């Protein structure tokens with residue numbers, strides 16, 4: 034029988050979100066119901082509310098979540114009731130052309146629950162990124178649940194479900210930062226700071242944080258940056274070259290998602306260096322570059338989706354490193370809030386005041 038729980042709904046374009054009773058069906062084959070313990074507030078939730086992703090209102094928001102599996106449907110063997118899990122939006126299919134070639138981190142056919150959660154009147158909900166976790170419970174595909182060490186706080190663990198994993202993975206997986214590398218990170222919000230943490234973990238010898246806000250640069254230093262550049266007052270390309278013997282960084286991570294910062298990243302790298310774009314551009318943005326510079330500088334221009342993560346490989350590993358004190362994921366939790374506070378958290382996020390607000394349940 035479907036259960037009635039509370040969930041945060043975006044009812045229509047730019048309308049304030051509201052708490053509603055939602056119906057969560059019992060899990061069908063391959064599905065799981067997860068009791069949510071914590072869920073971070075992400076820019077993508079705001080984009081859904083603003084109609085910037087698609088028009089499939091009403092949305093059930095929330096997707097950076099951790100909780101405990103309550104029940105599973107037929108055929109589910111990887112997780113069981115009682116397991117502490119982080120939810121992911123990359124439940125790999127095992128059968129698409131990426132999976133078959135041994136590259137499941139690029140799975141092109143990731144799946145979600147087949148049944149729909151609804152409002153009490155039967156209106157079907159569109160769960161954000163196939164998750165919908167600003168709710169007491171949510172229904173997902175079992176493959177969206179990754180077991181991790183339950184010793185970690187749920188508010189910390191859930192952040193691996195999106196932005197923090199995107200940033201750490203941009204450095205570790207996409208950028209392949211190595212020991213002794215010089216790394217620059219342009220844009221030090223939650224994603225850029227996570228890239229700083231990833232670069233530090235990988236053994237980068239220099240980590241140059243670039244932002245237009247001195248407060249963000251101070252935070253980046255606390256996350257492991259070794260140098261900072263305020264690109265309002267200094268040319269970031271010149272500054273990064275000056276800090277790297279005149280050559281540029283081995284890996285430059287762009288965590289803003291704008292053409293001008295991408296160009297900075299492009300020119301701030303050493304010959305044969307790597308640019309990683311993890312910031313998400315908007316549809317109207319275009320980029321113009323001399324093709325000879327693209328050729329002449331060699332190296333790699335890469336985009337990073339979800340930090341090219343493989344949840345089953347990366348989530349437990351990063352939680353273990355956090356529990357051992359080798360990375361500090363708790364530093365990304367600026368505040369914990371109630372489920373009724375999502376709308377006000379959007380305002381604080383918009384003002385740039387927080388790395389992450391996390392709803393705890």
Ligand code: APR
Pocket residue numbers: 076077196199219220221222223224225243244245246249264288289290294311312313314388
């Ligand atoms: N140059 C340098 N830094 C900039 C610039 C710029 N021109 N413009 C903005 N920034 C900085 C902001 O000051 C802020 O610190 O970029 C940072 C962006 O951080 P957030 O807004 O907190 O965004 P975050 O959650 O880190 O995500 C960054 O990645 O996943 C995507 O959609 C997300 O595109 C966004 C990006």
Ligand code: ZN
Pocket residue numbers: 125126127128129130131132133137139140141142143
């Ligand atoms: Zn696949």
Ligand code: ZN
Pocket residue numbers: 075076077078096097195196
């Ligand atoms: Zn997100």
